[in-house]
Amino acid sequence: MSTFTRSRRSVWADARFLIGIVVVVLSVAGVWAVVASAGTTAPVLQATRTITLGEPLVSGDFRVVEVGLGSITDLYLSPQDLRPGQVALRTVFDGELLPVSAAEDxxxxxxxTIVIESSTGIPADVAAGSIVELWHSPPVDDGDGQGPPRILVADAIVSSVTTSEGMLAADGTTAEVVIDRADVADVLAAITGGSVLSVVPIGATS
Structure with a gap:
């Protein structure tokens, strides 16, 4: 009876020993996999300037950088993923890695984009990528002055800002802004109809 008991204990001890070896091997393999993945890099595109919504995505506006992103590498565009005809789906800021979600055909x-001559000055911190409102003051019916200002486009994106220089320069600033195609008709009607337009940063008062 005692011999049988010792045999059972011996078998159980051997099983626990084998299980322990398996656990150790799996732990070592897991640590090795984490270390190996941490040291693996992949080439992705990094913007060398701010690219605004709707702008073409071209190789000249990016540098190739090697980064270790692990399992999220597929969320960013590599050099071979950049295709002709792609545009920015949102603003991609200078130095930002280009995510797949920011590109579309x-x-x-x-x-x-449309060029707006702002009748008011634009703060110096408004630059490419800034979100602004377009306000306009339509002419009054009798042609004597302008009516109260109101919002024309609530969420335009600045593509570029040009400030006139010289003694003969106009007081206003010209801004190229990105707008939805559905707003084009209203903006053009305001321009041709004699409205005074202003580019107003989000959060500022008109």
Whole structure:
């Protein structure tokens, strides 16, 4: 009876020993996998300037950097993923890695750019990528002056800002802004109809 008991204990001890070895091997393999993945890098695109919504994505606006992103590498575009005809689906800021979600085909793009001569000054911190409102003051019916200002486009994106220089320069500033195509008709009607337009940073008062 005692011999049988010792045999059972011996078998159980051997099983626990084998299980312990398996656990140790799996732990070592897991640590090795984490270390190996941490040291693995992949080439992705990094913007060398701020690219605004709707702008074409071209290789000249990016540098290739090697980064270790692990399991999220597929969320960013590599050099071979950049195709002709792609545009920015949102603003990509200078130094930002280009995510897959920020690129789309030009055929699907619903925005366009338009040049606005702002009748008011634009703060120096408003630059490419800034979100602004477009306000306009339409002419009154009798043609004597302008009516109260009101919002024309609530969420335009600045593509570039040009300030006139010289003694003969106009007081206003010219801004190229990105707007939804659905707003183009209203903006053009305001311009041709004699409205005074202003580019107002979000959060500022008119």
């Amino acid at each position: 030009a055929d699907a793009n619903r925005t366009t």
